[in-house]
Amino acid sequence: xxxxxxxxxxxxxxxxxxxxxxxxxxxxxxxxxxxxxxxxxxxxxxxxxxxxxxxxxxxxxxxxxxxxxxxxxxxxxxxxxxxxxxxxxxxxxxxxxxxxxxxxxxxxxxxxxxxxxxxxxxxxxxxxxxxxxxxxxxxxxxxxxxxxxxxxxxxxxxxxxxxxxxxxxxxxxxxxxxxxxxxxxxxxxxxxxxxxxxxxxxxxxxxxxxxxxxxxxx
Numbered sequence: 001x002x003x004x005x006x007x008x009x010x011x012x013x014x015x016x017x018x019x020x021x022x023x024x025x026x027x028x029x030x031x032x033x034x035x036x037x038x039x040x041x042x043x044x045x046x047x048x049x050x051x052x053x054x055x056x057x058x059x060x061x062x063x064x065x066x067x068x069x070x071x072x073x074x075x076x077x078x079x080x081x082x083x084x085x086x087x088x089x090x091x092x093x094x095x096x097x098x099x100x101x102x103x104x105x106x107x108x109x110x111x112x113x114x115x116x117x118x119x120x121x122x123x124x125x126x127x128x129x130x131x132x133x134x135x136x137x138x139x140x141x142x143x144x145x146x147x148x149x150x151x152x153x154x155x156x157x158x159x160x161x162x163x164x165x166x167x168x169x170x171x172x173x174x175x176x177x178x179x180x181x182x183x184x185x186x187x188x189x190x191x192x193x194x195x196x197x198x199x200x201x202x203x204x205x206x207x208x209x210x211x212x213x214x215x216x217x218x
Contacts, residue, residue, distance in 0.1 A: 004136045011106065011127065018101040019122070023094045024156045024216035025054065026204030027077055032159045035200070039101040043174060044155040045201070046150055050175065050182060053198030055149055057085055058095075058124040059186040060143055060194050063138050065128030068154040072116035077124050079118035085194070086122075088205035090218035099123035106130050144181040150175055156216065 014021055027045065030036040049055045061082050068074035086092045088169050099121045106126070115129040124145070131141045151172060158168040196202070208218055 004134070004140065006110065007134060007136065008131075008141060008144040011102070011130070012144050014148075016102075017105050018098045019156075020098055020152055022216060023090075023098070023218045024160075024208075025091065025094070025153065026088070026201050026208055027153055027156045028160060028214065028216045028218075029204035029208045029211060030200070031157070033204075035204075036157065036161060038161065039163050039171060042154070042161060042163060043171045046153045046157075046171065047175060047178060048198050049153070049201050050146070050150065050178060053196050053201045054086075054091070056145065056182060056186070057196055058082070058149075059142055059146055059182060059193050060189045060191065061122070062124035062128040063142055063187055063189070064140050064191065065125040066132035066136075066141060067128075069115045069132030070113065071131040075115065075125060075129055076118045079120070079122050079189070081194075082122040082125055083120075085196075087202040088208070088218070090208055091205045094135070094218045095122040095124070096120040096206055099126040102126040102130075109134065115124075127155075139183055139187050142186055143179060146179045146183060150179060158216065186203070 010016060029035065030045055036042050061078055062200055065075060065078050067149060082095065083092060086095060102124050103121050111133045115133050116199055117126060117129055127145060140186060154168045154171050158165060
């Protein structure tokens with residue numbers, strides 16, 4: 001439905017007041033350490049988190065939250081699992097602060113039976129629960145969430161590597177099929193399918209707080 005698309009475009013827009021632009025999810029560390037230096041290494045880093053790291057985990061948790069949006073106990077379990085799987089302090093702060101901000105901002109779109117959300121509410125759980133309450137398609141929600149998050153990572157690289165806008169757009173285009181494939185996988189994934197091996201990204205998130213100069217918060 002067109003109205004569902006409007007909601008997703010608004011909720012996941014950089015203009016939506018959740019502060020997502022302030023976080024790099026460890027990418028700033030990788031750039032400072034010269035692990036990400038150009039278009040190729042930027043694309044490899046983002047693709048790694050997409051297929052093997054926290055982004056894949058968040059996508060699975062999001063679609064499960066969307067499925068059980070009316071069950072407060074299940075949402076709490078998903079929130080607990082999400083936070084337990086968050087390896088770094090700054091990453092923990094990111095998902096909690098953006099999630100709580102999303103809950104507050106999304107109150108402008110009331111539903112007859114609003115979900116009883118956990119406190120704190122991790123970002124993917126908040127998005128999934130609200131999308132479920134509004135009856136939005138799970139696959140569409142996943143594509144919107146993954147696309148927006150990838151674009152946010154590309155924006156970090158454009159500013160810090162730096163790579164040009166043309167390279168950034170080329171990365172976005174190249175990763176579109178991979179985003180679609182991951183959405184296809186995650187929409188039917190079980191919680192047992194969660195499992196990340198993106199140790200480089202996890203360690204980069206842990207090391208970020210020790211950087212002498214930081215532009216982003218994670």
